Amino acid sequence: MARPFNFGPGPAMLPESVLQIVQAELLDWKGRGLSIIEMTHRGDDFLSIARKAEADLRQLIGIPNHYKILFLQGGATGQNAAVPLNLLGDKKTADYVNTGHWSTRSINEAKKYCDVHIAASSENSGFWHVPPQSEWKFSADPAYVHICSNETISGVEYSFMPDTGAIPLVADMSSNILSRPFDINKFGLIYAGAQKNIGPTGVTLVIVREDLLGKVKSVCPSVIDYTLELGYEWMYNTPPTFPVYVSGLVFEWIIKKGGLAAIEKINIEKANKLYAEVDRTGFYTNKVNKRDRSRMNVTFYLPTPELDQRFAQEAKTRDLLNLKGHKVAGGIRASIYNAMPMAGVDALIAFMRDFEKRYG
Amino acid sequence: MARPFNFGPGPAMLPESVLQIVQAELLDWKGRGLSIIEMTHRGDDFLSIARKAEADLRQLIGIPNHYKILFLQGGATGQNAAVPLNLLGDKKTADYVNTGHWSTRSINEAKKYCDVHIAASSENSGFWHVPPQSEWKFSADPAYVHICSNETISGVEYSFMPDTGAIPLVADMSSNILSRPFDINKFGLIYAGAQKNIGPTGVTLVIVREDLLGKVKSVCPSVIDYTLELGYEWMYNTPPTFPVYVSGLVFEWIIKKGGLAAIEKINIEKANKLYAEVDRTGFYTNKVNKRDRSRMNVTFYLPTPELDQRFAQEAKTRDLLNLKGHKVAGGIRASIYNAMPMAGVDALIAFMRDFEKRYG
Numbered sequence: 210m211a212r213p214f215n216f217g218p219g220p221a222m223l224p225e226s227v228l229q230i231v232q233a234e235l236l237d238w239k240g241r242g243l244s245i246i247e248m249t250h251r252g253d254d255f256l257s258i259a260r261k262a263e264a265d266l267r268q269l270i271g272i273p274n275h276y277k278i279l280f281l282q283g284g285a286t287g288q289n290a291a292v293p294l295n296l297l298g299d300k301k302t303a304d305y306v307n308t309g310h311w312s313t314r315s316i317n318e319a320k321k322y323c324d325v326h327i328a329a330s331s332e333n334s335g336f337w338h339v340p341p342q343s344e345w346k347f348s349a350d351p352a353y354v355h356i357c358s359n360e361t362i363s364g365v366e367y368s369f370m371p372d373t374g375a376i377p378l379v380a381d382m383s384s385n386i387l388s389r390p391f392d393i394n395k396f397g398l399i400y401a402g403a404q405k406n407i408g409p410t411g412v413t414l415v416i417v418r419e420d421l422l423g424k425v426k427s428v429c430p431s432v433i434d435y436t437l438e439l440g441y442e443w444m445y446n447t448p449p450t451f452p453v454y455v456s457g458l459v460f461e462w463i464i465k466k467g468g469l470a471a472i473e474k475i476n477i478e479k480a481n482k483l484y485a486e487v488d489r490t491g492f493y494t495n496k497v498n499k500r501d502r503s504r505m506n507v508t509f510y511l512p513t514p515e516l517d518q519r520f521a522q523e524a525k526t527r528d529l530l531n532l533k534g535h536k537v538a539g540g541i542r543a544s545i546y547n548a549m550p551m552a553g554v555d556a557l558i559a560f561m562r563d564f565e566k567r568y569g
Numbered sequence: 570m571a572r573p574f575n576f577g578p579g580p581a582m583l584p585e586s587v588l589q590i591v592q593a594e595l596l597d598w599k600g601r602g603l604s605i606i607e608m609t610h611r612g613d614d615f616l617s618i619a620r621k622a623e624a625d626l627r628q629l630i631g632i633p634n635h636y637k638i639l640f641l642q643g644g645a646t647g648q649n650a651a652v653p654l655n656l657l658g659d660k661k662t663a664d665y666v667n668t669g670h671w672s673t674r675s676i677n678e679a680k681k682y683c684d685v686h687i688a689a690s691s692e693n694s695g696f697w698h699v700p701p702q703s704e705w706k707f708s709a710d711p712a713y714v715h716i717c718s719n720e721t722i723s724g725v726e727y728s729f730m731p732d733t734g735a736i737p738l739v740a741d742m743s744s745n746i747l748s749r750p751f752d753i754n755k756f757g758l759i760y761a762g763a764q765k766n767i768g769p770t771g772v773t774l775v776i777v778r779e780d781l782l783g784k785v786k787s788v789c790p791s792v793i794d795y796t797l798e799l800g801y802e803w804m805y806n807t808p809p810t811f812p813v814y815v816s817g818l819v820f821e822w823i824i825k826k827g828g829l830a831a832i833e834k835i836n837i838e839k840a841n842k843l844y845a846e847v848d849r850t851g852f853y854t855n856k857v858n859k860r861d862r863s864r865m866n867v868t869f870y871l872p873t874p875e876l877d878q879r880f881a882q883e884a885k886t887r888d889l890l891n892l893k894g895h896k897v898a899g900g901i902r903a904s905i906y907n908a909m910p911m912a913g914v915d916a917l918i919a920f921m922r923d924f925e926k927r928y929g
Contacts, residue, residue, distance in 0.1 A: 213602045217609045220810060228596050228604050235592040236585070242573045242888070244588050246769040246815065249577045249891060282642035282771065283792045286806035290790035321788055404807055409606040411642065411771040411809030428788045430650035431678055432643045446646035447764055449771030450580060451811055455606065528602070531609060 214553035217531030218361045218506060219384070219404040222548040227458045245454050250447055259448075262457030269460060269469055272393050272416060279415040279435060279443040280453050285311070285383045288400040288413060289318035291433035292355065292379055295417075296398065297323050298424035300352035304328040304376070306345065309336040309360035310537060315381060319355070322426070328354060336363045338498035342371055353377040353397055359385035361405075362535040364508035364542065365501050370395055377421055385505050386414070387463060388547060389473035397421050405505070406547045408456030411449045463547065472547055479545050479554045480504040486558045492569045493541075493561065510540040511568075517541055520564055527560055529553075574913035577891030578721045578866060579744070579764040582908040587818045605814050610807055619808075622817030629820060629829055632753050632776060639775040639795060639803040640813050645671070645743045648760040648773060649678035651793035652715065652739055655777075656758065657683050658784035660712035664688040664736070666705065669696035669720035670897060675741060679715070682786070688714060696723045698858035702731055713737040713757055719745035721765075722895040724868035724902065725861050730755055737781055745865050746774070747823060748907060749833035757781050765865070766907045768816030771809045823907065832907055839905050839914045840864040846918045852929045853901075853921065870900040871928075877901055880924055887920055889913075 215222045238245045241254060248255045263278050272278065281287070292315075293303055303323050305316045307330040319325050326348035329340035347354065354373045359366040361384045370392065371378060377397025386399070387406040393399070398417040404410035415435065422436045431437055431445060438445050463472055484502060487493045493509045495502065511517050517540050521533040534540040543557060575582045598605045601614060608615045623638050632638065641647070652675075653663055663683050665676045667690035679685050686708035689700035707714065714733045719726040721744045730752065731738060737757025746759070747766040753759070758777040764770035775795065782796045791797055791805060798805050823832055844862060847853045853869045855862065871877050877900050881893040894900040903917060 212596075215603055215607055217607075217612075220607055220609060220807065222607050223604065225596070228606075232592055232595040235595060236572075236588050243575055243890075244583065246588075247575055247577075247580055247582050249580060250770070252577075252891070282644070282647070282809075283790075284642070284806040287642070287790060287792040290792070294790075318791055402807060409809075409811050410610070410807045411812060427681055429681075430643075430647060430654075430790065430793065432647040432650070433790065446644040447580065447762060447770045449642075449769075449809065449812070451769050452771060452809070530603075531612070 211528070213528035213530050214549065214556055215530045216543045216545070216549070216557070218535070218542065218544045220410045221405050221544060221546050223408070223455070224459065224462050224548045227455065227462055230458055231455060246451050248450065250444055250450055255450055258454050258457055262453060262460060265457065265460035265464060269387065269463055270391070270393055275419050276393060276416050277419050277422070277439050279417070279438055280448060281413045281415055281433065281438065281443060282411065282449055283433065284402040284410070284413050285381050285400060286314065286318070287433055288381070288415065289315045290321070291429070291435070292353070292398065292400070293319045293322040294426045294429035294433065295424070295435050296377065296379070296421055297352045297426065300350060302326050302348050302351050304347050304351040304354040306330070306340065306354070306356045307332060308339055308357055308365055310362045311360055311381060311383070312357040315355055315357065323352070326351060331365070334498070336360065336365065337496045339365055339367055339501040342369065347373070347376060351376055353379045355379045355381070357381045359503055359505055361506045361544070362538050363497065364495070364503040364506040365497055366503035366505065368500050377418070385503070387469065387472070388476050388505060390469040403452055403456055408459050409452045412452035412456060475551070476504045476547070479549065479551060480507065482558065483507045483543060483545065483554055486561050490565065490569070492565045505544060505546055507543045507545060508534060508538060508540055514539060516568055519568070523564065524560055527556070529557055529560055571888070573888035573890050574909065574916055575890045576903045576905070576909070576913070576917070578895070578902060578904045580770045581765050581904060581906050583768070583815070584819065584822050584908045587815065587822055590818055591815060606811050608810065610804055610810055615810055618814050618817055622813060622820055625817065625820035625824060629747065629823055630751070630753055635779050636753060636776050637779050637782070637799050639777070639798055640808060641773045641775055641793065641798065641803060642771065642809055643793065644762040644770070644773050645741050645760060646674065646678070647793055648741070648775065649675045650681070651789070651795070652713070652758065652760070653679045653682040654786045654789035654793065655784070655795050656737065656739070656781055657712045657786065660710060662686050662708050662711050664707050664711040664714040666690070666700065666714070666716045667692060668699055668717055668725055670722045671720055671741060671743070672717040675715055675717065683712070686711060691725070694858070696720065696725065697856045699725055699727055699861040702729065707736060711736055713739045715739045715741070717741045719863055719865055721866045721904070722898050723857065724863040724866040725857055726863035726865065728860050737778070745863070747829065747832070748836050748865060750829040763812055763816055768819050769812045772812035772816060835911070836864045836907070839909065839911060840867065842918065843867045843903060843905065843914055846921050850925065850929070852925045865904060865906055867903045867905060868894060868898060868900055874899060876928055879928070883924065884920055887916070889917055889920055
């Protein structure tokens with residue numbers, strides 16, 4: 210049976226070949242007679258899985274050794290607390306760029322621990338653009354500058370690499386990590402929930418430059434204390450072994466595809482095709498500033514909310530799932546992460562044309 | 570092929586029938602054409618899984634409605650911070666009973682947030698017993714009393730239900746929850762990492778009496794703020810869907826087995842058999858006060874550390890895995906959680922007899 214195309218924003222589609230490996234190995238990982246979910250995290254078998262996942266990720270992104278990798282729990286929402294708790298040190302202020310719902314969530318969490326200075330915001334446009342760096346105004350002595358590199362709800366993505374000089378740049382990359390190459394050396398820290406481009410929900414990736422460590426606040430819970438967790442190779446507490454294992458298989462899948470440059474090429478092609486259809490006649494409308502259109506979450510509106518609803522409902526009957534936009538934004542949202550094949554985009558475009566013929 | 574018996578302390582064995590369901594459904598959950606790990610946590614399908622898991626757990630333990638259930642991330646180690654952050658309110662002190670490694674970890678984490686009063690400790694015995702309640706001394710006005718109901722390293726388990734009067738009783742039940750019936754009404758809050766008797770690592774169960782909520786500290790990260798998470802039905806952040814799903818299957822498996830009373834009967838039989846063999850000749854020695862011997866983690870020593878090592882190594886060649894004791898305690902540890910069948914205990918006993926014949 211052909212699998213439906215799942216355009217949900219996350220937990221999202223995974224490569225079918227990865228799922229097939231997981232299924233085949235589920236009761237017996239490599240002849241051990243045990244399931245991966247029954248294995249001790251302290252044994253050679255799981256450690257080999259964990260170390261290979263780390264090494265493959267280093268290769269994919271190009272992560273130098275002075276950046277440390279952690280696989281933690283609690284998602285990006287947990288990291289919204291972890292970042293100020295670990296990076297503030299003696300500083301009182303952190304700078305944030307507000308580009309929408311997820312930036313706002315990061316900002317509100319940081320306010321528990323420090324003064325938040327909004328370096329720039331796109332709230333005045335209804336979050337339909339990314340403020341160009343020429344508009345950013347840093348505070349006098351921020352501990353870091355925080356951005357959300359892709360906002361899933363409006364479908365807005367950074368098209369440029371911010372330059373924050375000596376101020377450490379921190380990014381929530383949950384929804385576009387591994388979708389394109391990027392220079393990790395421009396960042397002090399990045400974090401990402403797994404459930405879009407990495408693997409199953411339940412594991413959170415953190416990549417941190419080691420010189421930023423060692424100044425954790427005393428009220429920081431141990432499970433999000435980077436320095437402590439790194440001392441235990443991120444296993445101070447029992448790690449989420451299954452999501453780490455599946456993430457490792459996804460990294461292998463990306464490497465086989467040719468790495469991030471190859472993935473980016475496909476992602477550009479998928480997004481361009483879909484935006485071209487959105488723009489073709491005016492029946493569909495995307496509100497995002499063109500330069501800032503997300504390659505991962507393509508949002509658009511039909512002429513009326515009733516048609517939005519009908520579109521998502523009819524699409525479902527054609528095995529095009531979860532196209533309804535977030536309740537904050539309404540409309541339609543097609544999330545086309547790495548695992549969405551071109552055939553899924555083509556099927557959506559065909560449906561859009563058919564729908565427009567019937568209702569346009 | 571017969572599966573090996575995994576005596577590891579966790580992540581631990583899961584029922585084979587549960588693993589078979591997971592495997593069968595892995596690419597296509599109930600005809601949806603999607604894997605459980607690709608499904609949105611906000612959709613009817615995952616919500617039905619989550620609600621059924623909660624309902625089954627309520628039925629198994631007998632949880633009244635004024636106790637709330639959360640499935641969070643971060644393990645018991647995360648809860649060691651969450652408990653004081655959520656329950657202290659205006660109080661300055663919390664009382665802890667120290668019965669070993671895991672109690673000590675809870676105590677050290679709580680010290681970040683409050684004055685810790687040790688109400689009782691078994692440190693003087695090397696943590697080989699549980700202090701009887703007659704020895705407990707509470708502080709003047711504690712926010713709660715914390716216990717660890719089973720210590721996996723020494724193999725020590727509470728055989729009695731503490732009575733703390735009006736002081737809320739909090740228990741880390743990670744390693745013996747669901748192994749026997751217990752009266753939840755005696756507790757203010759219990760928590761448990763999943764990876765022993767519940768399901769895969771990556772999900773943490775919290776059961777909390779609702780009158781204890783609503784006084785969270787301002788520095789508490791949102792992901793462990795019980796009140797906030799309950800307002801979002803524990804989905805303020807994306808929950809660990811796969812471990813919740815597997816845990817739900819384990820709850821169904823226990824219900825089919827006859828519930829906690831039936832499980833307890835088997836667990837008593839398994840533990841009694843194994844301790845009887847440990848005690849039979851004196852070749853094997855268990856150091857735990859007899860009343861406090863754990864039904865979940867049976868620890869014993871051979872006449873020399875060299876024999877301990879040889880025992881664990883030879884056992885491995887007979888498909889009896891992970892019997893080496895924790896490095897803190899040395900010796901041998903056989904973890905016999907719910908999913909360990911009687912056949913596994915019988916095989917271990919047969920090996921113990923054979924080993925003793927050869928080396929005794």
